[in-house]
Amino acid sequence: QVQLQESGPGLVKPSQTLSLTCTVSGGSISSGNYYWNWIRQPAGKGPEWIGRIYTDGSTNYHPSLKSRVTIALHTSKNQFSLNLRSVTAADTSVYYCARGIGSYNDYWGQGTLVTVSS
Amino acid sequence: EIVLTQSPDTLSLSPGEGATLSCRASQTVSNIHLAWYQQKPGQAPRLLIYGASRRATGIPDRFSGSGSGTDFTLTISRLEPEDFAVYYCQQYGSSPPSTFGQGTRLDIK
Numbered sequence: 001q002v003q004l005q006e007s008g009p010g011l012v013k014p015s016q017t018l019s020l021t022c023t024v025s026g027g028s029i030s031s032g033n034y035y036w037n038w039i040r041q042p043a044g045k046g047p048e049w050i051g052r053i054y055t056d057g058s059t060n061y062h063p064s065l066k067s068r069v070t071i072a073l074h075t076s077k078n079q080f081s082l083n084l085r086s087v088t089a090a091d092t093s094v095y096y097c098a099r100g101i102g103s104y105n106d107y108w109g110q111g112t113l114v115t116v117s118s
Numbered sequence: 119e120i121v122l123t124q125s126p127d128t129l130s131l132s133p134g135e136g137a138t139l140s141c142r143a144s145q146t147v148s149n150i151h152l153a154w155y156q157q158k159p160g161q162a163p164r165l166l167i168y169g170a171s172r173r174a175t176g177i178p179d180r181f182s183g184s185g186s187g188t189d190f191t192l193t194i195s196r197l198e199p200e201d202f203a204v205y206y207c208q209q210y211g212s213s214p215p216s217t218f219g220q221g222t223r224l225d226i227k
Contacts, residue, residue, distance in 0.1 A: 046206055047163060049216040062215040063119070096162055103210035104153035106174065108162035 002026040004097050004109035012091075012116050018084040022097030022109060023077070030055055030075045035100035038071060038082045040093035041111070048093075052100055053080055087116045120145050122207050122219035130227040137194040139222045141207035146187050151210050154183055154192045157221075158203045166205075167192065194224075202226050 008020035022036070029036060038050040051061035053071045061069050070083045084091060092115050098105035121144040131137055141152070149170040155163035165174040167183035170190055180195045194201055204223050210216035 046220045047208075047218045049210075049214075049218070051214075060214045064215075098162075101168075103151040103216075104165060104168040104208065105163075106165050106168075108164075111162050 002099060002107045004099065004107055006095060006097050006109045006112040008112060008114070010113055010115060012087055012114060013118050014088055014116055015086055018082070018087050018091060018095075018114055018116070020082045020095055020097075020112065020114070021074075021079050022081070023079050024099075025078070028075075029073060029078050029080060033101070035102075036071075036073070036080045037098045037100045037105055039096045039098055039105070039108075040091075041096065042093045047096070050082065050084075050095075089116050092116045119215055120147060120209055120211060120217055122209060122217055124205075124207060124219035124222045126222060127220070128223045128225060130225045131197055132227045133197050133199055135197050137197055137201075137224060139192040139194075139205055139224075141185075141190040141192070141219050143188045143190070143209060147190075147209045147211060149186055152183075152185070152190050153208045155206045155208065156201075156203045157206065163206060197224075199226070 003025045005023045012018045035052040037052040039047050041047045053059045068085045073080050094111040096111045097109045099107040123142045125140045152170040154167040157163045171183045182193045184191050204221045206221050207219045
């Protein structure tokens with residue numbers, strides 16, 4: 001059974017960088033035809049896809065976030081990460097990591113709340 | 119960017135009744151790129167349907183998906199108490215971004 005777990009600071013100051021890590025267990029992130037996604041959800045709203053990384057390291061990002069986002073694989077630790085630069089209060093959300101098969105996400109982490117505030 | 123609009127925003131029904139949830143896309147979406155999720159408070163979304171009509175592993179057969187082009191439907195027959203939640207549709211076409219609908223809240227009447 002694949003499991004994903006997000007970790008990182010719950011509070012980030014405006015203009016700083018939000019950094020999260022997703023640890024995957026029950027399967028290798030470097031094998032299989034999987035995408036590894038970051039998705040966020042502001043309180044009371046629908047999810048918003050941030051981006052994804054494939055097992056070969058290729059990435060796709062949401063156009064509105066592309067200039068501020070980096071997603072990377074860390075295969076030796078079976079982890080992948082999210083860096084979101086120059087954050088504002090609008091980036092306050094629950095952040096999820098999720099495994100993707102083609103167009104859908106079958107396994108999700110439990111989510112972690114990140115608040116942007118001074 | 120493909121915008122998904124779900125209707126209704128809220129649906130109030132009783133256990134045992136049937137539910138029909140709609141997801142309309144601003145552009146044509148390939149069937150293989152349309153999924154439905156269920157989300158309960160404090161939990162991550164759970165995959166119900168992928169490829170517009172294929173049930174995910176472990177999903178009861180009272181959940182079914184249909185539709186094509188720009189109009190998709192999630193049908194829940196014989197609502198159980200645990201089915202009352204928020205439901206989202208999602209699409210991922212040939213190019214980013216993937217998008218989600220705004221959600222339909224299914225409430226107990």
